[in-house]
Amino acid sequence: MKPEEFKDKVVIVTGGSRGLGRAIAVGFATEGAKVVVASRKIDTCRAVVDVIEDAGGEAWACAAHMGETDDLDALIEGTYQRFGQVDVLINNAGINIAFGPLADVAAEAFDKMVAVNLKGPWYLASRLAQRMSEQGGGCVINxxxxxxxxxxxxxxIYAATKAGLKALTEVMAQEWAKWNIRVNALAPGSYYSDLTYGAIEAIPGYGEGMVQAALIPRIAETEEILNPIFYLASESFTTGITLVADGGLMAKR
Ligand SMILES: NC(=O)c1ccc[n+]([C@@H]2O[C@H](COP(=O)([O-])OP(=O)(O)OC[C@H]3O[C@@H](n4cnc5c(N)ncnc54)[C@H](OP(=O)(O)O)[C@@H]3O)[C@@H](O)[C@H]2O)c1
Known part of the structure; x- marks a missing residue:
């Protein structure tokens, strides 16, 4: 990225309170961006904002459930009121509450995963894209x-929701290129976060399996996923792709 590329850009990070989202929020703020930290719990979002402000950055905390369209409308309105524009949306919030065989998954868990991992990112990006088009363009990362x-x-179910979001990424890129909005996806392998600790607990052998599956035989640190995000957010000729940051897991298959 160019020096000061993200200075004064406005970046919304969903799931910004913990894990990768927190690293993204702090990372963009360190680069001079104005960051909106969104998740369900306002207190954990505010804690990230405090860290950013203590370091001299600018950020705003917003409680928004990805499954609630009213919350997502309020997130958009609040961001425009506070910062007047949105340059980058990072649809990072995601859940996996349906580990295990398909035959054992409860219908309620399926619905919740679709709402948070698929419908919410589509809704937020779609409503924002119209506003971004009026300001001359923007960037979406799923x-x-x-x-x-x-x-x-x-x-x-997790794989199905994420594959669905990959499909939507490609359609968004096609439909919004005319508005100067680039849309890309990032497909990380395993890095340390609450989600990964949950998988290690729920699926016997998950941690060892992830290590053995990759060419770089370890689970990544959260911050290692940040550079690929910076690349996708930087000005480039790239749209409609899925960038893979998986330690070579797909290449080893
Ligand atoms: N960890 C990995 O190895 C890994 C690998 C590949 C992809 N990913 C993907 O990377 C993204 C981030 O994962 P992570 O591991 O960093 O997750 P994480 O540590 O579990 O954090 C999840 C974040 O999402 C928020 N969140 C959860 N449910 C939400 C909802 N209904 N509405 C709004 N926000 C919600 C959480 O905050 P609240 O609890 O306050 O809502 C938190 O900020 C996810 O999309 C995940 O699928 C993770």
């Missing part, structure tokens, strides 16, 4: 998972 490409057993 965080998938390598599961969208490798479709592993015992994470079927």
């Amino acid at each position: 965080v998938l998972s390598v599961a969208a490409l490798s479709t592993p057993a015992y994470s079927g």
Whole structure:
């Protein structure tokens, strides 16, 4: 990225309170961006904002459930009121509450995963795209998972929602290029976060399996996923792709 490329850009990060989203929020703020930290819990969002402000940055905390369209409308309105524009949306919030065989998954868990991992990112990006078009363009990054490409057993619903978001990424890129909006996806492999600790607890052998599956035989640190995000947010000729940051998991298959 160019020096000061993100200075004064406005970046919304969903799921910005923990894990990768927190690293993204702090990372963009360190580069001079104005960051909106969104998740369900306002207190954890405010804690990230405090860290950013203590370091001299600018940020705003907003409680928004990805499954609630009213919350997402309020997130958009609040951001425009506070910062007047949105340059980058990072649809990072995601859940996996349906580990295990497909035959055992409850319908309620399926619905919730679709709402948070698929419908919410579509709704937020779609409503924002119209506003971004009026300001001359922008950039959307949808965080998938390598599961969208490798479709592993015992994470079927997760893989399906992420594969669905990959499809939507490609359609968004086609439909919004005329508005100067680039849309890309990032498919990370395993890095340390609450989600990964949950998988390690729920699926016997998950941690060892992820290490063995990759060419770089370890689970990544959260910050290692940040550079690919910076690349996708930087000005470039890139749109409609899924960038993979998986330690070589797909290449080893
Ligand atoms: N960890 C990995 O190895 C890995 C690998 C590939 C892809 N990913 C993807 O990367 C993204 C970030 O994952 P992570 O591991 O960093 O997750 P994480 O540590 O579990 O954090 C999840 C974030 O999403 C928020 N969130 C959860 N449910 C939400 C909802 N209904 N509405 C709004 N926000 C919600 C959480 O905050 P609240 O609890 O306050 O809502 C939190 O900020 C996800 O899309 C995940 O699928 C992760």
